[in-house]
Amino acid sequence: xxxxxxxxxxxxxxxxxxxxxxxxxxxxxxxxxxxxxxxxxxxxxxxxxxxxxxxxxxxxxxxxxxxxxxxxxxxxxxxxxxxxxxxxxxxxxxxxxxxxxxxxxxxxxxxxxxxxxxxxxxxxxxxxxxxxxxxxxxxxxxxxxxxxxxxxxxxxxxxxxxxxxxxxxxxxxxxxxxxxxxxxxxxxxxxxxxxxxxxxxxxxxxxxxxxxxxxxxxxxxxxxxxxxxx
Amino acid sequence: xxxxxxxxxxxxxxxxxxxxxxxxxxxxxxxxxxxxxxxxxxxxxxxxxxxxxxxxxxxxxxxxxxxxxxxxxxxxxxxxxxxxxxxxxxxxxxxxxxxxxxxxxxxxxxxxxxxxxxxxxxxxxxxxxxxxxxxxxxxxxxxxxxxxxxxxxxxxxxxxxxxxxxxxxxxxxxx
Numbered sequence: 001x002x003x004x005x006x007x008x009x010x011x012x013x014x015x016x017x018x019x020x021x022x023x024x025x026x027x028x029x030x031x032x033x034x035x036x037x038x039x040x041x042x043x044x045x046x047x048x049x050x051x052x053x054x055x056x057x058x059x060x061x062x063x064x065x066x067x068x069x070x071x072x073x074x075x076x077x078x079x080x081x082x083x084x085x086x087x088x089x090x091x092x093x094x095x096x097x098x099x100x101x102x103x104x105x106x107x108x109x110x111x112x113x114x115x116x117x118x119x120x121x122x123x124x125x126x127x128x129x130x131x132x133x134x135x136x137x138x139x140x141x142x143x144x145x146x147x148x149x150x151x152x153x154x155x156x157x158x159x160x161x162x163x164x165x166x167x168x169x170x171x172x173x174x175x176x177x178x179x180x181x182x183x184x185x186x187x188x189x190x191x192x193x194x195x196x197x198x199x200x201x202x203x204x205x206x207x208x209x210x211x212x213x214x215x216x217x218x219x220x221x222x223x224x225x226x227x228x229x230x
Numbered sequence: 231x232x233x234x235x236x237x238x239x240x241x242x243x244x245x246x247x248x249x250x251x252x253x254x255x256x257x258x259x260x261x262x263x264x265x266x267x268x269x270x271x272x273x274x275x276x277x278x279x280x281x282x283x284x285x286x287x288x289x290x291x292x293x294x295x296x297x298x299x300x301x302x303x304x305x306x307x308x309x310x311x312x313x314x315x316x317x318x319x320x321x322x323x324x325x326x327x328x329x330x331x332x333x334x335x336x337x338x339x340x341x342x343x344x345x346x347x348x349x350x351x352x353x354x355x356x357x358x359x360x361x362x363x364x365x366x367x368x369x370x371x372x373x374x375x376x377x378x379x380x381x382x383x384x385x386x387x388x389x390x391x392x393x394x395x396x397x398x399x400x401x402x403x404x405x
Contacts, residue, residue, distance in 0.1 A: 122360055149385035155375040157367045158359060161382040219381055222361030 020224045045226040052203045053136040061197060068111075068137055069194040070100040072187065075110040077130055080117020082143040082177050094180045101187055107133040112190070115167070117177070118146035118159045124166060125220050131167055132229040138202045139170045139194070141186050144177055151176055165215045168201035231255040231307060234275065242267050246312070256297075258312035265323050268298060268311060272328055276302045277309060280329035283336070285343050289370045292317045294345060298325070315345070324350035342368040 023040045030036050055061050078086060089096040090103065104110035107130045119127060131140070142163050145151035150161035163169055170193060173186040193199040205212060217223055235247055235255060242263055248256040259267055271277040281299040288295060298311040315322055324347040326333040336347040341357045344366040356362065365372050378384070398405070 120358070122358060125360070149388055150378075150382070154384065154388065155378045157372070157374040157377050159382075161378070161384050165383045215383070220361070221363055222356070 023224065041226050046228055047226070048228070049209065050132075050206050050228060052206050054203075055197060055200075062195075065194050065197055069191040072099075072101045072112045072139075072190070073104045073110040074101060074112045074114060075107055075130060075134065076103045076105055077107075077113065077127070078116050079119055079123050079127060080144070080146060082114075082116030085143070085177055085180050085183060086114065086116060088180045089183060094184060096184065096187070099184065099187055099191075107131070108135065110134060111136075111138045112141060113138065113167075114141045114143055114183075115147050115163055115169075116143045118144075118151065118153050118156075119163065120158050121160070121219050122158075124160060124216075125225075128167065128216060128220075129225060129229045136202050137194075137199070139190055139199050140167055140201065141171045141173065141183075141190060142169045143173050143183065143186075145174055146176075148172055148174065160219065166212065166219075168205040168212075170199050170201045231309075234307075234309070237275075238267070238271075241270065253307045254310075255307075256310040256312055258314065261313055261315055261322065264296075264298070264311060264313045265325055265328075268300065268325060269328055271300065271309065271311075276304050279303050280332055281308065283325075283332060283339070285339050285345060285368075287317075287343065287368065287370045288314075289317070294320055294343065296322060296339075296345070320345040322347055324348065324353075326350050342366055344369065 025037065025039045028036050028038055056064065074086075078084075086103075088094055089101070096102070101112075107113075111134060113127075113131050113134065115127065131138070142148070146153055146159070147163040147169070150156075150159065153159040154161055160166065171186050171190045173182050175182055178186075190199065213227065231249055231252065231254070235244070235249070235257060238244060238257065242259060244257045244259055246256075246258040250256065268277075277300040279301040281301050282297075283299070284297050286295040286297070293314045294317055296313045296315065298313070299308060300311065301308045313322065320343070322345060324333070324336060326336065333351045333353070336350045337353050337355065337357050339345045340347060340350075340353050341359055341362070347353050359367070364377070367374065367377075
């Protein structure tokens with residue numbers, strides 16, 4: 001508890017109001033006695049723009065798409081009330097594993113991101129960061145009416161209305177809330193799209209990156225992370 | 231509760247008494263007397279459990295109402311202490327020295343209502359609304375619908391139907 005109270009004095013030390021303390025420039029003593037400047041935003045994060053993952057030609061792409069569709073690794077990130085619909089999928093009754101769908105703990109290991117319901121601005125910031133850390137090819141499933149037009153939170157001061165202005169959405173699952181059966185149908189639809197080569201929203205995100213970033217920065221007012229999180 | 235309120239009346243000037251039931255009562259007291267009263271109740275009358283601290287925006291009367299709900303775990307009674315503070319100069323003495331958990335409530339009230347609690351731990355850090363730059367959203371002069379429409383790209387074509395009218399037109403289109 002005492003540690004928390006000490007942080008109060010820390011808040012005065014913030015020079016840039018929104019720069020997180022771990023991202024501030026600091027000086028470190030090297031073993032040989034020299035002093036090294038560490039700028040986390042430059043040193044730990046990539047400053048280059050992301051590159052598209054261009055589809056290959058002919059049979060190769062078809063084979064890759066088949067393989068991708070049969071092995072969907074979902075990021076375990078529940079954002080709204082819809083996250084309660086995901087745990088039943090791993091129970092024997094619904095059993096998502098028979099479709100090649102499984103849950104992963106970190107964004108670096110997964111390629112499907114289920115936005116499960118309403119997104120507050122605070123969560124959106126984390127969702128963007130998680131999405132950008134996922135390796136391509138990656139897909140987003142938007143669950144529930146909140147992600148489509150705001151749902152019952154359409155006039156809330158703190159939840160977004162349209163997810164597709166901030167992150168590219170491959171499959172929408174309508175409902176409030178959709179049942180796990182609907183989620184399985186959504187996975188089926190996503191598989192169809194991948195096999196047809198139509199699930200290219202991650203590339204569209206990169207093509208229209210400036211538009212997406214402008215929308216994101218319009219509502220995330222304390223943008224204290226790097227522009228690119230990959 | 232009646233006995234307790236009478237004892238309090240002997241020691242503190244109470245403005246308003248609201249006896250709800252055997253185990254629940256609300257009293258209101260002046261801003262300056264509230265923290266001493268809470269401390270006194272905690273030390274001498276066993277109201278050692280803090281339940282919640284909440285605020286109401288009475289915009290017509292130009293004041294905020296703070297309610298400290300405290301509980302006595304020995305005889306299972308709860309007492310709400312109401313404090314009215316000015317809306318223009320929304321500031322209240324922090325009570326985090328009495329209950330450690332109260333600073334979270336104070337931080338939330340600072341963010342949601344703009345009520346300041348000087349010297350409360352981490353009270354100036356953002357809680358839920360990171361980087362909020364307009365008036366606090368729980369104040370009643372904040373128009374949440376307008377803010378949402380200006381900020382969050384509303385999807386056009388949204389409409390609502392009165393269920394009764396909709397079903398009538400669907401089931402009995404000739405009427």
